[in-house]
Amino acid sequence: MRRIAPIATAGALVCACLVAAGCGTTTTGARREGPAPVATVKKTPAATPAIAANPAALAGMLRRDTSVSADVREDLTPCVGDDYPMDATPGWLTSGDGPDLVVNVTTCGDGLGVAAYVYRMINGKYQNVFTDERPPVYGAADGGRLQIIHEVYKTDDPVSYPTGQEQITYAWEGNRFKEVARSFSDFTSKTPSASPEPTSTEPLPQPSSTPLDPDLPSDTPTPRTLPHYSPSPRPDPTPTGSGTPSGTGSGTPSGAAR
Numbered sequence: 001m002r003r004i005a006p007i008a009t010a011g012a013l014v015c016a017c018l019v020a021a022g023c024g025t026t027t028t029g030a031r032r033e034g035p036a037p038v039a040t041v042k043k044t045p046a047a048t049p050a051i052a053a054n055p056a057a058l059a060g061m062l063r064r065d066t067s068v069s070a071d072v073r074e075d076l077t078p079c080v081g082d083d084y085p086m087d088a089t090p091g092w093l094t095s096g097d098g099p100d101l102v103v104n105v106t107t108c109g110d111g112l113g114v115a116a117y118v119y120r121m122i123n124g125k126y127q128n129v130f131t132d133e134r135p136p137v138y139g140a141a142d143g144g145r146l147q148i149i150h151e152v153y154k155t156d157d158p159v160s161y162p163t164g165q166e167q168i169t170y171a172w173e174g175n176r177f178k179e180v181a182r183s184f185s186d187f188t189s190k191t192p193s194a195s196p197e198p199t200s201t202e203p204l205p206q207p208s209s210t211p212l213d214p215d216l217p218s219d220t221p222t223p224r225t226l227p228h229y230s231p232s233p234r235p236d237p238t239p240t241g242s243g244t245p246s247g248t249g250s251g252t253p254s255g256a257a258r
Contacts (some may be wrong), residue, residue: 049099051126051214052088059084060215062103062117067128067209072105072115079108091141094129094172096120102139102146112159113138116148118177125211130170130177130204136162146170146177152184163188166197170204178203 051057063073078084085106090099098121105115116139118130132139136151147169151162169181183194 047099048090049101049121049214050216052090052101054216055084055086056082057214057216058088058103059086061119061126061212062086062105064212064215065128065209067131067207068117069115069133072133076105085111085114089141092144093118093141093146094120097122097124100141101126102141104137104139110159112136113151118146122211125213127211128207128209131207144171145180146172161187167194173203176203176206 051061059076062068063076065073076084076086085108086103087106088101088103091102093100093102100121101117101119103117103119104113105117106113113136115131115133115135116137117128117132118139119126120129130139130146132148134150138149140147140149147167150166150168152164152166153159154163157163164187165185167183167185168179170177171180172178179200182197182199184197185192185194
């Protein structure tokens with residue numbers, strides 16, 4: 001079984017895909033003009049959903065989601081014990097029925113980002129509404145918007161020292177995410193700073209996903225089944241002797257002379 005991309009091969013994995021202008025993105029070739037789309041989001045702090053604190057249930061939900069790639073689903077197993085290579089943070093991104101979940105799947109040990117997803121709550125279930133499976137990738141909720149970061153490597157770059165970083169910002173419009181900002185930071189520069197880049201004008205396609213039940217374990221403990229107990233009968237209090245009073249003999253007083 002193929003394990004999630006090992007850290008030692010990360011540079012070779014991404015250098016063929018990620019370049020300074022990004023990878024696999026659709027751009028217009030010109031900067032967008034005019035105001036960026038305004039996301040309709042709730043301003044109250046996002047509470048942590050129960051599934052975010054239950055790695056086994058969260059991993060189980062992703063493994064049941066056919067919109068997640070087969071490779072990620074197959075490799076989503078504990079690194080050690082119950083320690084799964086993933087995390088989930090809540091945030092108000094899509095105005096769903098509850099806080100959205102930004103889920104990052106990583107490699108074991110070094111935590112290299114393998115995939116990022118956003119799950120929207122609908123009637124108590126979660127539906128995948130965003131997928132980025134181009135490593136290395138990391139997702140986060142920031143001010144009601146989705147931030148996706150791709151680290152960019154050259155062929156000989158160590159994993160701990162990428163050449164640069166691409167950051168893409170998405171806002172929720174209608175029923176899908178739309179790119180509203182993109183920048184690139186060149187870490188080889190003496191004074192690295194984020195330089196704006198052209199953005200895509202097309203909304204992102206929705207992942208082909210259906211709402212999934214989080215399938216959390218019940219908080220009600222299962223009653224213990226005790227073995228059948230049959231009490232032993234109580235002993236009969238009636239004496240079982242011959243009927244002769246205690247202490248009586250043959251009629252001869254105790255200690256009498258012969």
